[in-house]
Amino acid sequence: MDRLWAPWRMSYITAPKEATSECVFCRAAAAGDDAAYQVLMRGQLCYAILNRYPYNNGHLMVVPYDHVADLTEVSDAGLAEMLQLAARWTAVLRQQMRCAGFNLGFNLGSAAGAGIRDHLHLHLVPRWDGDTNFMPVVGEAKVLPETLDETWQKLSAAWVATQG
Secondary structure (H helix, E strand, C coil): CCCCCCCCHHHHHHCCCCCCCCCHHHHHHHCCCHHHHCEEEECCCEEEEECCCCCCCCCEEEEECCCCCCHHHCCHHHHHHHHHHHHHHHHHHHHHHCCCEEEEECCCCHHHCCCCCCCCCEEEEEECCCCCCHHHHCCCCCCCCCCHHHHHHHHHHHHHHHCC
16 A cells, blocks of 8 residues: 655645636635635736646646636637746746756646646646656656745745746
């Protein structure tokens, strides 16, 4: 049996579940409490948010405010802001997380692995040399050494500092 220590998951597991069809990205965009939703920053057409089920520490997403499912539904200005924010966030993540590289990508449709297929989002996943170690290869488990709240505090403060 695989066991992985992830204490932040207990609050999710034990919390009452809302029966809602509301989009999690739209809910986060409309919320006034960025810390509760782990929204890192808000742009004019898009915002950045931590992934609640990250592949690695620092895994964030750039999300348009508009509830659209496909790249063809986003304005040219929205697409430009998504990529501009992705570029700026790679610089912040590189400085704060000391990562060596990134995977950036869209999962368009359930066949492509989209967990949330109705609201477009761009994944930014920090990578380190050797971050595929024995845990995911042999143990089929990923270890994340920092809580999402700690990552949110660090990255949101770093973003503010870059706005100088």
